[in-house]
Amino acid sequence: MSQTMTRITLARRPDGAPAPEDFRLEDAPMPAPGPGEVLVRVLWLSLDPYMRGRMDDAASYAQPVPIGGTMEGGAVGEVLVSNAEGFAPGDTVFGMFGWASHAVARARDLRRLDPGLAPLSTALGVLGMPGFTGWHGLNEYGRPKAGETLVVAAATGPVGSMVGQLARLAGLRTVGIAGGPDKCALATGTFGFDACLDHRAFTDAKDLRAALGEACPDGIDIYFENVGGQVMEAVLPLMNVGGRIPVCGMISWYNAGGLGMNAGGSRDMLPRTWRMILVKRLAVTGFIISDHWARFPEFLAEVGPRVASGEIAWLEDVADGLAAAPEAFIGMLQGRNVGKQVVRVG
Ligand SMILES: NC(=O)c1ccc[n+]([C@@H]2O[C@H](COP(=O)([O-])OP(=O)(O)OC[C@H]3O[C@@H](n4cnc5c(N)ncnc54)[C@H](OP(=O)(O)O)[C@@H]3O)[C@@H](O)[C@H]2O)c1
Known part of the structure; x- marks a missing residue:
């Protein structure tokens, strides 16, 4: 396994619309999972409007990303190494892995995905x-x-x-x-x-x-x-x-x-x-x-079959590679995305 991973950090806080220079693509040592944790390879990264808020240093319902910190984000990953009961290499999971190629996460923060229900990337959009x-x-x-x-x-x-x-x-x-x-x-x-x-x-x-x-x-x-x-x-x-x-x-x-x-x-x-x-x-x-995650299973049980049957339609806009994330994010805030903006990382 590679000894390094890539990630995108917040280089500086934007003044108005974010610019590519507000982000930095960098290498970092590959993290090692501790007890009860897994190492995942990120397959799909979600880009969402709320991330613009995390770039401002202003009081809100969530903490801002610190300068030099990895940009926050939900993602779909594949478990590479597991020290957690119930998770094995090859499992596909959703977690807040950030704008990164790899991440370590606690088992209790993961949601296992069913690859048979719909394409995995839909866990970031229509079924996420x-x-x-x-x-x-x-x-x-x-x-x-x-x-x-x-x-x-x-x-x-x-x-x-x-x-x-x-x-x-x-x-x-x-x-x-x-x-x-x-x-x-x-x-x-x-x-x-x-x-x-x-x-x-x-x-x-x-x-x-x-x-x-x-x-x-x-x-x-x-x-x-x-x-x-x-x-x-x-x-x-x-x-x-x-x-x-x-x-x-x-x-x-x-x-x-x-x-x-x-x-x-x-x-x-x-x-x-x-x-x-x-x-x-x-x-x-x-x-x-x-505030409402407790109702997520109810949502999935009701809407999952309607998506699987095609009754509910969905669209995705796919950017390729982690390095493309800043431009895709900047574009989404201006309406250049057509459908849910995701990044194919892995
Ligand atoms: N409360 C929550 O917990 C929560 C959770 C998720 C999302 N949200 C909010 O829900 C909204 C939609 O999120 P999404 O993920 O579905 O985003 P999205 O539609 O994929 O992307 C944002 C869209 O906003 C539109 N937009 C941008 N600037 C605009 C402007 N000046 N006037 C009118 N429309 C503009 C653009 O669409 P057009 O090109 O069609 O204008 C753009 O494609 C966002 O405000 C987001 O922050 C809130």
Whole structure:
């Protein structure tokens, strides 16, 4: 076995959008597993929007990655060496292995994968954390009812496409918002949205709102919040009384720094937003999916067969080799990914 591994560390904190120089590809000694631990070879690395937050030195629900630390990330790996009961070389597992070719992990932090259920990389997308986020956020906080209307942006990504498909299967009208005509064609074609609007075609929230109003003739009952910004501004006045807004993410502000808290704007929307929540009696619920892992088996039991049968579709965007991770990550934050962004490491 090689005596070295490769990893990508945080070289410096980004100022605005991350740049390739914020990351460093480096060699490190191959780690050795202790008692109760395994050594894995990473096969697939997940790139997720939350990682942008870990690059800022700001207080949040999780610690930032330290300068010089390995970038954090969920990954699929193959066990090479096991000192843990229940795991053997050749087993495929999910764990937080980071942006690295190899990692040591404790057995209790691993989830064993069934390679027969679906391709292993889906454990990072449709059958992993993002798919689970869409399922939990929609059902728990969106509380969908047949005949209602749902709007979700980043509609072709792993969260948005899960939300849209589950809502359609539950009998809702689904309207996606995505970046560009090709993604909108995927939203209505592959993911079955009733309509999709290209947010890049609108320079003003008012114009986007007018188009959304036409696509949602009965108003909006559920706005699954993934992006914030202009989309949120367009949606809020169209919400029906008693509407629900699961607040999952706000990616349009992530590059503003301070986890989006530094995002400014020409107008202060807070009073108007607060008033709309009041008069429309909206239920606005923020959630962090890592608080809800206890329900993951329920998600897998329900959604796994629907993915295996093809009832729920999924798309992946594959970058090749660990060295490609920074560019792929930078691209995802700008919407260059088509489907779940993964890196084929091994
Ligand atoms: N709360 C939680 O625990 C939790 C867990 C997982 C994910 N999330 C959040 O869920 C959201 C979606 O995550 P994902 O993994 O499914 O990501 P994704 O869709 O694969 O990738 C992000 C997408 O965001 C869209 N986007 C980027 N900038 C935008 C902007 N200024 N305005 C509108 N859209 C923009 C782009 O899609 P278009 O090209 O289509 O615009 C881009 O492809 C993110 O906000 C993420 O942080 C939250």
